[in-house]
Amino acid sequence: MVENQEIARTFRKIADILGIQGESQRRVRAYRRAAETIDGLEGDITAKWREGKLGDLPGIGDVLAAKIEEMLTTGKLGFYERLVQQVPPGVVEMLDVPDVGPKTAGRVWKELGVTSIDELESAARAGTVQQLQGMGPRTEARILEGIASLRRRTGRTPLGAAWYSAYEILASLEGLQGVQRAAPIGDLRRMQDTVADGGLVVASRDPALVTEHLARLPLVSELLANDGITTAIRSSGGLELGLHIVEPERWGTALQYLTGSQAHNAALGIVAQQQGYRLSKRALVREDGTEVLCADEKLVYRHLGLPFIPPELREGRGEIEAAREGRLPPLIEYADIQGDLQMHTTFSDGHQSVAQMAEAARARGLHYILITDHSYGMAVAGGLREEELQEQRAEIDAVNAGCSGVRVLAGIEVEIRADGTLDYPDEVLAGLDIVVASLHTGLRTGRERTTRRLLSAIRNPHVDVIAHPTGRLLGRREGADLDMEAVLRAAAETGTALEINAHPDRLDLSDVHVARAVELGVKLAINSDAHDVRDLDHLIFGLATARRGWATADDVVNAWSLERLLAWARSRGA
DNA sequence: GCCGTTTTCGGCCCGACTGTTTTCAGTCG
Numbered sequence: 001m002v003e004n005q006e007i008a009r010t011f012r013k014i015a016d017i018l019g020i021q022g023e024s025q026r027r028v029r030a031y032r033r034a035a036e037t038i039d040g041l042e043g044d045i046t047a048k049w050r051e052g053k054l055g056d057l058p059g060i061g062d063v064l065a066a067k068i069e070e071m072l073t074t075g076k077l078g079f080y081e082r083l084v085q086q087v088p089p090g091v092v093e094m095l096d097v098p099d100v101g102p103k104t105a106g107r108v109w110k111e112l113g114v115t116s117i118d119e120l121e122s123a124a125r126a127g128t129v130q131q132l133q134g135m136g137p138r139t140e141a142r143i144l145e146g147i148a149s150l151r152r153r154t155g156r157t158p159l160g161a162a163w164y165s166a167y168e169i170l171a172s173l174e175g176l177q178g179v180q181r182a183a184p185i186g187d188l189r190r191m192q193d194t195v196a197d198g199g200l201v202v203a204s205r206d207p208a209l210v211t212e213h214l215a216r217l218p219l220v221s222e223l224l225a226n227d228g229i230t231t232a233i234r235s236s237g238g239l240e241l242g243l244h245i246v247e248p249e250r251w252g253t254a255l256q257y258l259t260g261s262q263a264h265n266a267a268l269g270i271v272a273q274q275q276g277y278r279l280s281k282r283a284l285v286r287e288d289g290t291e292v293l294c295a296d297e298k299l300v301y302r303h304l305g306l307p308f309i310p311p312e313l314r315e316g317r318g319e320i321e322a323a324r325e326g327r328l329p330p331l332i333e334y335a336d337i338q339g340d341l342q343m344h345t346t347f348s349d350g351h352q353s354v355a356q357m358a359e360a361a362r363a364r365g366l367h368y369i370l371i372t373d374h375s376y377g378m379a380v381a382g383g384l385r386e387e388e389l390q391e392q393r394a395e396i397d398a399v400n401a402g403c404s405g406v407r408v409l410a411g412i413e414v415e416i417r418a419d420g421t422l423d424y425p426d427e428v429l430a431g432l433d434i435v436v437a438s439l440h441t442g443l444r445t446g447r448e449r450t451t452r453r454l455l456s457a458i459r460n461p462h463v464d465v466i467a468h469p470t471g472r473l474l475g476r477r478e479g480a481d482l483d484m485e486a487v488l489r490a491a492a493e494t495g496t497a498l499e500i501n502a503h504p505d506r507l508d509l510s511d512v513h514v515a516r517a518v519e520l521g522v523k524l525a526i527n528s529d530a531h532d533v534r535d536l537d538h539l540i541f542g543l544a545t546a547r548r549g550w551a552t553a554d555d556v557v558n559a560w561s562l563e564r565l566l567a568w569a570r571s572r573g574a
Numbered sequence: 575g576c577c578g579t580t581t582t583c584g585g586c587c588c589g590a591c592t593g594t595t596t597t598c599a600g601t602c603g
Binding site: 024026027028029030031033034058059060061062063064098099100101102103104133134135136138139142349377378379380381382418440441442443444445471477 | 575576577585586587588589590591592593594595598599600601602603
């Protein structure tokens, strides 16, 4: 699958460069579309090529098929190599700045000679950018804000990318000779929404052998060594992961210590001191210097007189006091999740049919799903008109009649419009089992307006769930400026659930907002927002975010039985 | 650049928002 990623990445880069060069939007789009197709491919693209079936893939015709073939046979692409010569890499990087698109990047480069984000910043500060035709002081200010926002998040990788990368490597290590155990550490194990100090710990008596194994993995592009000892690995996706190899009898302390966070370990260190220990990666050390080895992480906490504290809670947010006083909540677990209340189908921008989504959900042990295609306001996503909603209802009824072992509920992801009203009238919404509402546009129209729109949707008795409340996209876009406290209080008052969107690009609500929601008694929904059956697997990220916010199964409506869920929804529609 | 047909070329998911315009271009979803 390395080839798939590589080809998709190359096509996206080509699209970027062609865009900057002012090529036709259609041509640019063709490359992006092909990249999406390749990313979404189930199997290895090499197999497709061998079967001579590249042309069957949507968005791939003769020209792109030939380019894929060139990459698979020669490992490179002449067209791409010529293209990258034509535009400085720093100009392409400017596209990462919010509000800077291909036109702007191309113009500041050609008209001002700006070839990097740093130079763009200088030019904007110097007031040079606003001298260009069609650009003014506000555009300049937006560019500066965009650069600042980009800087704030560099060095952090969204959880999903880091997690998949690390777990593929962990899976390859499992069962290898010399490897006794392996686990993630750092903010990766704590499942923070973005990862900065994630890594792996491996228990082994033969570090050299482990290093040798790692070096041979196709998922590992580079071993980073310090004094001859491997301390980090770079994944084929470019992610840097710290690496620690420890003796098996020191596994527990190492795992605990390296998982952190710093705040948690600092607080735990005080507890240790009170018991006459010092906390370290190698062992619990008594005052006389003797070591207490812990082969198991639970033992570390037990020695310190504490119950086990789940990694997601280890942020120094009062978890140690709570553990001491027996107040740790019974965190929601994966097995508690009964259903999924947001997913899309081919009726709008999803990849599969209602029946296929239902089957995929059944295979994952879910008992019910809510189909939530977009309403017509999301024209770009093929949003549904009212009559299409009726057609979909018929299909849902048919799937349920076929008794697939999972109950399919009829819903919608209805647009909250600029004035706070919804895309469908109340009588249409009343006919649905559960209504999910969300904002996709006007996310930067200001705190007052965004808050007002959300409050208006929350107060609509037909709306049961507010999806991805802030609209943030990790690593790409910060959430809308809004009065979250007011939103949470309104949701608590009306009994409207707020979504923890489990897509690893969103994780919205964030853990901090979840914690406040739990305090206020706001109901939550952990939803995959799947646009493809495989996206159902993202629920684990939403689950982790819920746990990081100290949520229990009772706080989460889709951890309830179908009967309880529907009774809740019905009680709200009044 | 793809696709479906009209088998050679025209259409390709569209609308909101912003800031610069004085009628529209660029970005985003």
